[in-house]
Amino acid sequence: MARTDNNPVLKVENVRKSFGDKEILKGLSLSVKKGEVKVIIGPSGGGKSTLLQCINFLVVPDEGEVWLEGRKINYAKKRELYAYRQQVGMIFQDFNLFDHLTALENVQIGLVRVKKMDKVSAHERAAAELRRVGLAEHAGHYPAQLSGGQKQRVSIARALAMDPKVMLLDEPTSALDPELIGEVHAVIKDLVANGMTMLMATHQIGFASVLADEIIFMEDGCIVEQGPPTQILLNAQCTRTKEFCAKITHLSADS
């Protein structure tokens, strides 16, 4: 047992990606163990989103390998890719709910269409996930009728319904106004308390420092520094990390 616990759930090795002649990811490696929460911080344009999207091959990396529970993912095989993606929950900055479906249907559709679950069980499961994120009474509402925070919670429920082994969160609260951030943070905290494995990009430094087992500072497609929150936020080795953390902490203190 101890051996499996030490093995990472998700391992990323030497991922490179260029768009045109601009190199976005310059050979990044990282790994996340079961129940661990790693938070990626760093300036916009530093490659955080691209990294997360490379991990489930929404952006196909030019080079590099991704391993889930010790198995290397062969993304060229469609079946294997689709099966892998079901096990990796993805939360996007701008929610990306399906506009023509109600909150409940948004959660349900992956179960029915991808997992081929029967409609009754899928409906029950979807309703349970919506309750979990506190949106039971909004089940029948369409995305156009929900607030940003509610949309993001639906999208979290949608990801959870698939029973992911790890979740990738790409700035889950960046598109929300300050009053709505709290409700989404509460849901994420709850997930962490329940042992969800997570890799999250965010600018919410205070939130990150409470949750994270490790903070990764990323800039220009490279990991500059990584370590426990106290080390990165208070005692960073690299001056650039210090600068960034000082600025971002100052900003979040203001708001």
Add this chain to the structure above:
Amino acid sequence: MEELVYIQHEVLPSLFQGLWISVLLIIPSASLGLVIGILMGAARVFAGRPVMMAANIYVALFRGIPLVVQLFIWYFGLPYFGIYFSPFLASVVAFSLCSGAYHSEYIRGALLSIKKGQMLAAEALGFGRLEMLRSIVLPQALRRALPGCGNELIYLIKYSSLAYMVTCIELTGKGKILASHSFKYTEIFLIVGAFYLVLVSLAGLLLRHMENRLSLPGFEFHRT
């Protein structure tokens, strides 16, 4: 008086026969045209390069050549290669392919209007491309394409009148025959026109009804 009797006993029964043929032309052409349009529209947005090119060429041809010429090719041209279409079949083929080319343009536009993020989200959930197209992209795109596709249906109702050029005697054909027998061009073509107007109005009502039924929050058709 004599005229009314003639119209009641000769013209109307004959025109109703023609109307029936027109309806029989329009219904399969409209359905096939829509199916072709969806396939071609999707191919032009999502398919790999060779299929996309083929679909583009299809649209360029069938939108670029006058419909009468297309009809003539199907009916008078193909026998040269040993392929014989009945006037009715030639008409349905020509109308469906032409209508499909126009539909594909409306559908292409609608597909392009679907936000990329939703497709990323579907892929992230493990959707395959076809499944994503079927359950996420098309239901939204078709809602957005409906006003345009409805317009195409209304065109189709009217260009179905070209079928008589290849001796498929539908409403306009019947009118033409009656008129050249009786020389009552004005009366007969006014009635023919009224028939088309009724067909188009019915189609308009049907489309409006569909728009209302398919309307969802976020997909309303705003009428001013």
